[in-house]
Ligand SMILES: Nc1nc2c(ncn2[C@@H]2O[C@H](COP(=O)(O)OP(=O)(O)OP(=O)(O)O)[C@@H](O)[C@H]2O)c(=O)[nH]1
């Protein structure tokens with residue numbers, strides 16, 4: 383039997399916090415991102431774990447996760463057959479079991495020190511805590527183009543109709559009460575980048591307001607988001623979210639169980 387490793391005892395305990403990282407073709411950014419995330423989570427005063435959700439990456443993304451050395455923070459790989467960040471985060475959240483869960487991007491553009499604030503708020507009873515680049519206390523280092531800035535402005539205006547009062551629905555740093563996240567993820571239908579809006583709107587609809595917190599956010603090179611390729615799809619997704627939520631709000635009874643969007647993932 384191999385000698386037990388440092389962190390084995392902690393890693394064998396059920397996690398109190400699980401963090402989902404959607405990743406597609408992230409062989410460049412994922413190793414650094416996971417190192418940072420695991421270092422941060424290992425310093426938390428309770429057991430934690432990571433779930434990386436891959437969508438048919440054609441590079442070494444899955445291999446990197448599979449070969450990740452054992453440590454204080456276990457990392458699990460899930461595969462999601464449906465492409466898109468939304469589908470991947472949904473699969474990851476549905477794969478969690480912890481009382482507190484969250485997700486962040488492979489590039490770790492949001493400084494992970496915000497996890498302390500997020501967990502503190504969750505422990506004090508908040509159920510949805512999200513990083514917000516619109517928070518007065520946030521420090522944002524942005525290298526986005528003028529076109530992207532314009533698109534983001536338009537997106538915020540449309541998203542504001544669906545989740546009034548939330549200044550930044552798109553920061554890739556969101557933490558939840560685990561039960562709420564799993565129940566809400568089961569209802570999610572948006573596979574692409576606009577999924578955050580549906581996720582937050584559904585949380586609010588279930589009586590859980592969104593608490594925005596200040597973050598330090600540094601744009602990282604290597605983004606897969608392209609305004610030219612993704613803008614049309616995102617606007618379409620927002621329209622579909624609006625229609626879906628409106629249809630549901632007109633249904634008098636509690637919404638019936640909706641079938642899963644896709645096979646959640648396979649090991
Ligand atoms: N599994 C999976 N992950 C995805 C997919 N699309 C994006 N992601 C992940 O979503 C996260 C955020 O993607 P980015 O490419 O950084 O895009 P962004 O953060 O929305 O945009 P930027 O602000 O330009 O970085 C990263 O971890 C990506 O790997 C996808 O289709 N499948």
Ligand SMILES: [Mg+2]
Pocket residue numbers: 487489491602605
């Ligand atoms: Mg990014």
